[in-house]
Amino acid sequence: MLNDTHRHKGLRKKLVDELRRKGIANEEILEAINRVPRHLFMDSGFIDHAYVDKAFPIAAGQTISQPYTVAFQTSLLEVKRGDKILEIGTGSGYQAAVLLELGARVYTIERQKELFMSVQKFLPKIGYHPQFFFGDGYLGKENYGPFDKILITAAAPYIPDELLKQLKTNGIFVAPVGGQNAQKMLKIIKKGETDFETTECGDFVFVPMLKGTDGQ
């Protein structure tokens, strides 16, 4: 049942306080997190874990990112109302929902057929309407670009050139880049066609960004 009870709202408020204590200062982002019913993104048996600040397994061996990580990546993106944002790795759809709460237009790509089918059905039911794509995020979505912001929510072994091409000038690209066990969060600002300014923003661990697609 798609139910958001008083108890869930109370737990969510506590989670938001925890994120604020951990250094997330942007009140708009905290308010967005306060509005998204994260427990509905998980199987019903795991609802008690929904408002703990941890990543959690979802279908197809994938994860819903840790709330702190979602808040942190969202902060780096400097989201403005109306921003056109490309997300690689739809997963549960939670990160996409947070971006939509901030007034962004969200284009999101997932390579796992099973996840893609279920998230595409679920998110609109609770009022979130990104554009969903099944495909390989390494290729981006050229026909829908260029984008104001691009976000990768899986561990990228390198920064795909194709994605940088689909970013507007002065656009922001955020991605965890590195090997399987640990990645550096990178924020890249596109100053010009071949001019990029990169900042390293700490260590994170994501599931891998894989090539091609899976499932049918």
Ligand code: SAH
């Ligand atoms: N943003 C998600 C995080 C999901 S975990 C959330 O909020 O829940 C990362 C997701 O990236 C997984 O679902 C995985 O299947 C997907 N993924 C990995 N490589 C990909 C690729 N090349 N293209 C698109 N999605 C990819």
